[in-house]
Amino acid sequence: MKAVVYTRYGPPEVLRLTDVDIPVPGDDQVLVKVHAVSLNASDWEVLRGKPLYSRIGGPFLPRHHILGSDIAGRVESAGRNAALFRPGDDVFADILSHMGGFAEYVCVPQTALAPLPAGLTYEEAAALPQAGAIALQGIRDKGQVQPGQKVLINGGGGGSGMYAVQLAKLDGAEVTGVDNAEKLEFMRSLGADHVIDYAREDFTTNGRGYDLILDLAAYRPALDYRRSLMPGGRYLYVGGSVATLLQVLLIGPLIGRAERKRIGLLAVRLGVQHLDPIIELSQVGKITSVIDRRFPLSEVPEALRYLGEGHAKGKVVVTVG
């Protein structure tokens, strides 16, 4: 089969489209013919080995040689004990823990798979897993957004941000989206009430306060975020620099306590079994998976560069076959 392979951390040029053996499913696994795989910032990070947390499991060389975690496709065959799915079933999955989606076929533990949601295309289903889980848990489960609250989504024009802006608006919040200048109009089109170009304005020094800050691009000292929270407000780190992560973990619980401000990490529970609410909203047309661009498997390097250089408004999807 064709697969996009890499053996050392680096820029997209280290990726090679090559022929490899079709993997053989283990007893509890299912072999899936990949039809669509969406890109996440985590693919870009694990490709380059930056930030440092992306090297967990492979400090010097990549642990997995084929990236791509959010897949949708059709079951080709199943292992001896994998009775939940049959050849021909349409499925989707989040396989971040072992990757392998930038290929024509991938083996997936049957417990990581779910049936393709009715009414969604392969591309729409592949767009959802990681970004949808981040948005759902950031806005609802942990963020607990209430009508009328002020919510700021830093990185609101990317994959997770695209879902988070829509969810926060559905839940009645006043939403501010922060991203680069190219994505301001896009965030408005998703429903954001206010938009900020991060190159022109620092939201932590503009004097405004928020009930929830969902931070998909966290690069500031943790103390800066405290300033932007209303009393009782909450800051959630999702991704960004290791320095910010360490501050959030070590001093976050202390620095806002007096004003009942909570500063912490959103440790996302990944897996398509957590996505039901956002799947249902997608099926009734209340949440849209905006797919900015589609690339063939042979152009995974270009697709990753497009995402990594910050052009993607919403999701980028690789269509296979």
Ligand SMILES: NC(=O)c1ccc[n+]([C@@H]2O[C@H](COP(=O)([O-])OP(=O)(O)OC[C@H]3O[C@@H](n4cnc5c(N)ncnc54)[C@H](OP(=O)(O)O)[C@@H]3O)[C@@H](O)[C@H]2O)c1
């Ligand atoms: N906490 C967890 O459990 C967990 C689980 C899975 C993934 N993650 C992390 O989640 C993060 C977000 O993922 P994603 O797929 O939504 O990323 P994405 O699609 O790349 O979106 C991130 C957005 O942030 C923007 N951005 C970059 N620097 C910024 C800044 N200084 N201020 C404001 N916006 C900025 C980016 O645009 P430009 O780059 O163009 O400026 C981009 O639009 C990743 O870092 C990933 O590792 C966390």
